[in-house]
Amino acid sequence: MSDGDSTMSEAADAVEEASNAKALDVVARSGFAVVALLHVIVGAIAVAVAFGQPGQAEATGAIEQLAANPWGPAVMWSCLIACTGLALWQLSEATLRARHLPRKERLAKLVSSGFLALAYGSVGLSFAGFAVGLRADSSRTTRDFSAALLGAPFGLWVLIALGLTIMGVGIYFVAKGLRRGFKDELFHFDGSHRGKLIDALGLTGHVAKGIALNLTGLLFVIAAGKQNADESTGLDGSLKALREHPFGPSLLVAIGAGFICYGIFALVRARFGRM
Template identity: 75%
Template sequence: MTDKATPLGEAADAAEAVSNTKTLDVVARAGFAVMALLHIVVGAIAIALALGQPGEAEPTGAIEQLAANAWGPALMWAGMVACIGLALWQLSEATLRARHLPTKERIGKHISSGFLSVAYGSVSLTFGGFAVGLPGDSGESTRDVSAALLATPFGTVILSAIGLTIIGIGIYFILKGVRRGFKEELFHFDGSRRGRIIDALGVTGHVAKGIALILAGLLFVIAAAKHSPEESTGLDGSLKALREHPYGPYLLLAIGAGFICYGIFALVRSRFGRM
């Protein structure tokens, strides 16, 4: 008896059919657009930091900036719904659609799309917190979690593993950018001027995001090595630490510009991406 002939297989097929609805597709694309906007704002904040201005160069700081304008409450609710839709779409990618893939590809999809589902779900919770008047501080939350982990017997190992995982994701983004692996996600514009622009945005954006993630992961590893939770301050802390080095502001400017490029690329992904 094949897997599809079982009640479980039939239920999975029905759930997959639901996940392929136009409504989820539209909401997930809106989620990509929201994430694109956040990357553009984070990039602008990083550039401002390089120029000596205050700010929090991470998603919570970007959401706080968006919440401060006249349309803030509406944007918060819309962002929450869009990111929930994107998280659900990634979850369906990791589970329902991944079951049709060969074993090696299926495992990779479980890991990549599963991680993204959790990440987008976390962003949706941040939007929801601002929507109901409960803003958060990503750096402070990261330090609290790190302190709680280091207080446990295996906390150093776990925190190191978190840092190394983030570094690994950063390396993945760099390789994806250099190898132009992002082209698989798009309906291609090969050979056209528009295609060359999208290609340049994809390479620059993925490499810049990868570098930023590696820096953030290193802070977790350092915090674990020193048994010092205040060292783990997430993306914002890593970029601010970079500012203190002699050539740090120039690299920070480049990373900020790269995040803006990634954001523009993600906007293209939201419109022309394969779903």
């Protein structure tokens, strides 16, 4: 190893050690708790939408519910810090801690944790927007984003790629739930009543979230295929579209209940997860 490589390795080790700081661990666990709360609220909104009630069944709608309480601004800034810490922790998982893994596992970790880092970072930005008074309709924002892509060179293919990527993440969540891959993230409770409950929550929650992501990604692909940005409405639009189909309300209730299960699982992850 050259002196330059040795210096780079030592620097990476130092940054990795800093990422293991107790403070980041606490903030990241708080971020999991925020994610848990958002999923529970989104699930509850989805169930309400199934019965014809108004609401945005996605993260922005959940954040709007939290911002409406008297302590809204303080809650927004606290959640921003928590989500930022969680995004940084996921980023360190994707890069620093993955350095020692075999190449195939390192690439898988880069994709999965890297996507989560972006997702949690975007949620943090949503909290920041609400904290400073910037609020937007998520479906309209998604349509505007899709329209901008469709109007740009190669934007059609970028939109297709985005939709397929989201669907790929959805398939990953379904597979992770079915093969109980989430157990690796927790201290084990096998054999106990609590362990069986956590297993059921993890399975149901991951599969429901995976289905919802597949629906969201599919709408991006449909929007690209029809070259119509109005077809792309994000998670909220994809769930509301179910309401218009036979058995749609029942499926929407099931997905909403699944999101609530995922939220409870994420809360367990915040407390008992391996970091």
